[in-house]
Amino acid sequence: MEKTLVLLLVTLAVTYAVPDPRGIIMNLEEGELCMNSAQCKSKCCHRASGLSLARCAPKASENSECSAKTLYGVYYKCPCERGLTCEADKSIVGSITNTNFGFCRDQSRSSE
Numbered sequence: 618m619e620k621t622l623v624l625l626l627v628t629l630a631v632t633y634a635v636p637d638p639r640g641i642i643m644n645l646e647e648g649e650l651c652m653n654s655a656q657c658k659s660k661c662c663h664r665a666s667g668l669s670l671a672r673c674a675p676k677a678s679e680n681s682e683c684s685a686k687t688l689y690g691v692y693y694k695c696p697c698e699r700g701l702t703c704e705a706d707k708s709i710v711g712s713i714t715n716t717n718f719g720f721c722r723d724q725s726r727s728s729e
Contacts, residue, residue: 645673653690661695677703683721697721 644658645651650672651662657673664671671691676698677683683703684694697703698721705719 647673647675649673651691654687654692655690659695662691663695664691664693666693677701677721679721679723681721682718685717685719694718700725 643656645656646658649657650670651657652671654660654662656662659673659675661674661676662671663674674695677695678698679701681697682694683697683701683705684692685696685703685705685707700723701721702724703719704722706717708717710716
């Protein structure tokens with residue numbers, strides 16, 4: 618137990634000692650390697666295929682392909698920018714198999 622506590626304290630000390638901790642774990646810029654969307658400033662950790670490395674990417678713009686939701690924290694298609702809605706298959710099966718792709722639409726324009 619003491620060893621675990623010491624290791625945790627050393628890790629925290631190193632993390633806070635770095636002059637710019639951005640990019641170590643959180644607030645990653647576009648193009649930086651990630652393991653989960655929560656690490657990216659854009660909130661989209663994207664991979665092109667199942668064998669590629671995931672990198673932070675910008676959110677999808679209007680009329681671009683998008684994913685409605687992911688269970689894993691990594692997207693094959695990024696979710697939409699703020700104010701847009703991803704019109705996609707929102708089934709559980711689509712979320713599990715990562716096939717819930719659609720297109721970003723502005724709902725305020727389509728209601729006019």
